[in-house]
Amino acid sequence: xxxxxxxxxxxxxxxxxxxxxTAFREVAAMARTRRFGADDPIYDRGSMQSTxxxxxxxxxxxxxxxxxxREATLIIFDAGSWFGDTVFSPGMPRVYGATAHEEAVIVExxxxxxxxxxxxxxxxYPIALDLVSRRLxxxxxxxxxxxxxxxxxxxxxxxLFLAEIQGVRTSSVEPVALKLTREQLANMMGxxxxxxxxxxxxxxxxGLLALGxxxxxxxxxxxxxxxxxxxx
Amino acid sequence: xxxxxxxxxxxxxxxxxxxxxTAFREVAAMARTRRFGADDPIYDRGSMQSTxxxxxxxxxxxxxxxxxxREATLIIFDAGSWFGDTVFSPGMPRVYGATAHEEAVIVExxxxxxxxxxxxxxxxYPIALDLVSRRLxxxxxxxxxxxxxxxxxxxxxxxLFLAEIQGVRTSSVEPVALKLTREQLANMMGxxxxxxxxxxxxxxxxGLLALGxxxxxxxxxxxxxxxxxxxx
DNA sequence: AACAAACTGTCAAATGGTTTACATTTGATG
DNA sequence: CATCAAATGTAAACCATTTGACAGTTTGTT
Numbered sequence: 363x364x365x366x367x368x369x370x371x372x373x374x375x376x377x378x379x380x381x382x383x384t385a386f387r388e389v390a391a392m393a394r395t396r397r398f399g400a401d402d403p404i405y406d407r408g409s410m411q412s413t414x415x416x417x418x419x420x421x422x423x424x425x426x427x428x429x430x431x432r433e434a435t436l437i438i439f440d441a442g443s444w445f446g447d448t449v450f451s452p453g454m455p456r457v458y459g460a461t462a463h464e465e466a467v468i469v470e471x472x473x474x475x476x477x478x479x480x481x482x483x484x485x486x487y488p489i490a491l492d493l494v495s496r497r498l499x500x501x502x503x504x505x506x507x508x509x510x511x512x513x514x515x516x517x518x519x520x521x522l523f524l525a526e527i528q529g530v531r532t533s534s535v536e537p538v539a540l541k542l543t544r545e546q547l548a549n550m551m552g553x554x555x556x557x558x559x560x561x562x563x564x565x566x567x568x569g570l571l572a573l574g575x576x577x578x579x580x581x582x583x584x585x586x587x588x589x590x591x592x593x594x
Numbered sequence: 595x596x597x598x599x600x601x602x603x604x605x606x607x608x609x610x611x612x613x614x615x616t617a618f619r620e621v622a623a624m625a626r627t628r629r630f631g632a633d634d635p636i637y638d639r640g641s642m643q644s645t646x647x648x649x650x651x652x653x654x655x656x657x658x659x660x661x662x663x664r665e666a667t668l669i670i671f672d673a674g675s676w677f678g679d680t681v682f683s684p685g686m687p688r689v690y691g692a693t694a695h696e697e698a699v700i701v702e703x704x705x706x707x708x709x710x711x712x713x714x715x716x717x718x719y720p721i722a723l724d725l726v727s728r729r730l731x732x733x734x735x736x737x738x739x740x741x742x743x744x745x746x747x748x749x750x751x752x753x754l755f756l757a758e759i760q761g762v763r764t765s766s767v768e769p770v771a772l773k774l775t776r777e778q779l780a781n782m783m784g785x786x787x788x789x790x791x792x793x794x795x796x797x798x799x800x801g802l803l804a805l806g807x808x809x810x811x812x813x814x815x816x817x818x819x820x821x822x823x824x825x826x
Numbered sequence: 827a828a829c830a831a832a833c834t835g836t837c838a839a840a841t842g843g844t845t846t847a848c849a850t851t852t853g854a855t856g
Numbered sequence: 857c858a859t860c861a862a863a864t865g866t867a868a869a870c871c872a873t874t875t876g877a878c879a880g881t882t883t884g885t886t
Contacts, residue, residue, distance in 0.1 A: 554874055554875080556873085557872090560873095575881080
């Protein structure tokens, strides 16, 4: 992967959209670029740093591990997304871990510098609040699914959610390929590999998914969405 | 319930903690007080208003309903808390519904006025970002539970979460009474009344809970937390 | 080309939670 | 205080999902 243009990456990050043009020189000056291989840890739960991370390329998963060592993937972020749970809560240890999902390049901003920058350009605040609010709704909609929907619908909605994070509209008719194994999806859903298997197999038989090795393709997000709503 | 002192309610709301003393006259001037009986709707999913609501007294539940009419409670907020999902995203329809859980008095601020006020006092922004971030983590920790933990642990953690919203520290040893029926708890967890019953009965037998009619008392949050961790 | 490692497909048995049904208790109302 | 609706306790049959076990497939590596 070529050296990323740090300033271009930062300009495309929605969280920084409120910064004026002139601010991006400052942003670039304090940024640091890091490269990760697949499954390399980016930071661990409990670590005390609080940087803002922007994904220049690749994908990153946010994870949580229980005492028994079982790992749950909470979200997978794609290039252009930002993460770093404690950026807005200085002094807090990281609540979740972050791991490179595929090979990834991350541009990192020190938390303190980023917060000072926001304070210098208060126009950026309402944008950040809007974005964090929307993430809160996404999370709540998953909780809602767990409480309200059957297993097949939940798997379908989670797949659509993952596609959405990659910038795909659920109304799209274009196929979307998700790079994840049945097991990773199972871990995200709190299910077993076999349990997920039988459901996605059924979705494949309906022509809604195409299953590959380490990959799940949504043939048509819109059709999947329509099918799921018919289940409700 | 007596007429609430609007200004006092607003001063105690953490979301407004960044406003200077002088701002609270403006806040009080734009506020509107509303009273609700138990189970009265405060606003419905999809409605286009975007006010900020602060609970002067009583409790409020945030809900979601599926096509089949089954309702899931996502959160229950207590006096002093604030809610109103789209305050920070003007133009969006309400994502979730809000209903008075017990009889409640709500102080409501017009979204537009509130946002302008924040812009006038930018010191308030970092506080709001911190608070919304923390709510995001709470939501994610529930997703984590669903994926990682067994049913008993999940019920216990949810009870602790509800206590926390009421301002109770999980390290507390004082009993906390939660006003909710087995059925409401079941709806929150995506379980049946009977399923919840057998688990909380077991927790009662261990002396961790005291069960009453329409009420669940955590005898000692700290002890409950310790027991749950032992399950993991 | 051969091999190992990771991922996938599939099945029977065991488990755990839901469903269904009914008896009992509690709190509110007249 | 009598009555009723709502909330709770309990148990059996049922069903969906997990467990555990193993064979087949793909990918990448030597």
